[in-house]
Amino acid sequence: MRSSEELVLALDFGGTKLAAAVVEPGARSFRARASVPSPPDKSAEADREIILALAEEVLGGKRPAVVGVSFGGPVRDGVVLLSHHVPDWEDFPLAEWLRERFGAPAVVENDANAAALGEWRYGAGRETRHFLYVTVSTGIGGGIVIGGELYRGADGLAGEIGHMVVDPDGPRCTCGRRGCLEALAAGPAIARRARELLAAHHRPGEGRILLELVRGDPERITAREVAAAAARGDPLAAEILREAGEAVGFGLAQAISLLNPERVALGGGVIKAGEPFLKHVRKAAEMRAFPGARVEIVLAELGDDAPLWGAAALAQDLL
Numbered sequence: 556m557r558s559s560e561e562l563v564l565a566l567d568f569g570g571t572k573l574a575a576a577v578v579e580p581g582a583r584s585f586r587a588r589a590s591v592p593s594p595p596d597k598s599a600e601a602d603r604e605i606i607l608a609l610a611e612e613v614l615g616g617k618r619p620a621v622v623g624v625s626f627g628g629p630v631r632d633g634v635v636l637l638s639h640h641v642p643d644w645e646d647f648p649l650a651e652w653l654r655e656r657f658g659a660p661a662v663v664e665n666d667a668n669a670a671a672l673g674e675w676r677y678g679a680g681r682e683t684r685h686f687l688y689v690t691v692s693t694g695i696g697g698g699i700v701i702g703g704e705l706y707r708g709a710d711g712l713a714g715e716i717g718h719m720v721v722d723p724d725g726p727r728c729t730c731g732r733r734g735c736l737e738a739l740a741a742g743p744a745i746a747r748r749a750r751e752l753l754a755a756h757h758r759p760g761e762g763r764i765l766l767e768l769v770r771g772d773p774e775r776i777t778a779r780e781v782a783a784a785a786a787r788g789d790p791l792a793a794e795i796l797r798e799a800g801e802a803v804g805f806g807l808a809q810a811i812s813l814l815n816p817e818r819v820a821l822g823g824g825v826i827k828a829g830e831p832f833l834k835h836v837r838k839a840a841e842m843r844a845f846p847g848a849r850v851e852i853v854l855a856e857l858g859d860d861a862p863l864w865g866a867a868a869l870a871q872d873l874l
Contacts, residue, residue, distance in 0.1 A: 561874065562586070564619035564657065565866035566606055568626045569593070569666065570640035570693060572859075573602060575609035577619070578867045580874060583677060587613040588863070599643040607656065622653050622661040623870030625669035625862035631711050633663050639694065662869045664705075667714055669865030670822065670857075671698020672705050676868045678856035679820035687816040688855065689716055691803060692823035694729075695737040699814060717741065721805050736806040740799040742778035742825050748795050749776045764789035782828035793831065800832045804839025807852070812845040822855030 560579075567574040567590075574590035589609045594601050626649065628638040633650025653661035664672070671680075671688035680686040686700040695717030699706040706713050717737035718730050725734030726744070738744055750773045753762050765784035769775040784792035807819060819840075825832070837852050844850070857864055 560617075561620040562614070562617055563867050563870045563874075564610060564614065564622045564659075565863045565870060566610065566622065566624045566653075567666070567669075567862045567866060568602055568606065568624065568638075568641075569862065570627045573605050573609060574860075574863055575606060575613050576860075576863050576867065577613045580871050585860075585863075587615065588860075589613050593641070597641045599638070599641055599647060602641055602644075603652070610657075619657055619659050621659050621870040621873045622657055623669075623866035623868070623873075624649065624653065624661065624663040625666045625866045626663055627666045629711065630663050630665050633661070635663070660873050662873060664865065664869055665696075665711070666862045667696030668698040668705055668707065669869065670855075670861035671700060671714065671865065672868050673857055673861040673864030673866075674820050674822070674855050675700045675705075677864045678861065679853050680818060683817040685814070685816045685818075687807075687810060687814060687819045688861075689803075689807065689810075689819065689821055690823035690855075690861075691740060691742075691821065691825040693742050695741050695803075695806075695823075697810070699816075701814070716806055716810055719806050719809060721802055736802060739802040740806075740825070745778040745781050745795060745799050745825065746776045748798065749773070749781050749792070752791055752795065758790075761791035762789065765792050778825050778828070782825075782832065785828070785831050796828060796832050797835050799825070800835025801839040804836040804841075805843055807836065807840040808843035811840065811848050811850050815848055816850055818851045818853060820853050820855040822858070822861060826854065 563578045565576045576585040576588040589612045629636040635644045635647045635649050638644035650661045650663045674680045674688050675686045684703045689697040697714040697716040699714050718735045720734045722734035726738045728735035728738035768780045781792045785796050
């Protein structure tokens with residue numbers, strides 16, 4: 556590889572896609588970007604091979620000055636502790652592996668923290684010093700900026716709002732406990748709740764539109780169909796979104812009372828349900844947060860590229 560200018564390589568090891576981008580220091584648009592869906596037979600080795608191919612594509616034969624990475628799982632000091640989505644990542648020294656391949660410094664951060672940093676520096680968190688980013692998607696995660704610095708906590712686990720217990724008697728979460736916010740309001744939880752209510756006795760007309768969208772097969776329901784049915788006036792789907800929105804708002808209220816951020820940005824696939832969901836989030840947060848907190852609850856701006864922009868920001872801080 557040749558290097559005639561400083562280039563930042565940003566990489567995103569996500570749960571459903573892998574992405575790479577090149578950005579010039581200080582720029583607010585990618586010079587090149589490429590992504591592919593995660594392969595059906597997921598493995599850490601396959602992810603690494605794919606990310607190297609994507610990096611080669613966006614670099615166009617040039618060498619990066621620095622590499623930043625967003626990773627879908629907990630990391631510590633450049634080492635992946637585990638992946639939430641892909642097997643065989645346990646205790647992998649990803650930063651060191653990348654340094655060897657690109658001959659450049661590398662930094663690795665978990666995806667929620669990276670997305671928070673990206674939104675704070677380039678998106679919905681601009682011009683704030685105290686900022687909270689929350690993503691509601693397949694899971695629920697968050698990242699915190701305090702005083703203009705990413706806050707990671709003692710073990711790098713700060714921001715795990717999805718595993719805040721909001722209902723001790725609630726459904727089992729993937730972490731093993733009951734009643735976590737993620738178990739009540741993430742995409743799979745919304746779909747599960749829809750199937751439960753459809754299987755139970757409900758009034759005529761409730762769920763009809765939702766069932767039409769999945770051709771009568773409840774197993775095909777995702778949060779996307781629930782949101783679409785609610786938008787078309789299905790009362791059962793609307794009730795499910797209300798429940799999930801209020802749960803997210805309750806979780807946000809606790810975070811707002813503890814952290815007192817200036818702004819909260821919401822991202823992720825479930826947030827794309829729009830105002831029918833967001834109105835319940837905002838109302839519940841306003842009702843339950845400590846009085847006097849002057850906080851805005853807004854939509855994130857960077858969409859699926861927030862982790863990539865966060866990776867770019869992390870890398871530029873090494874220059």
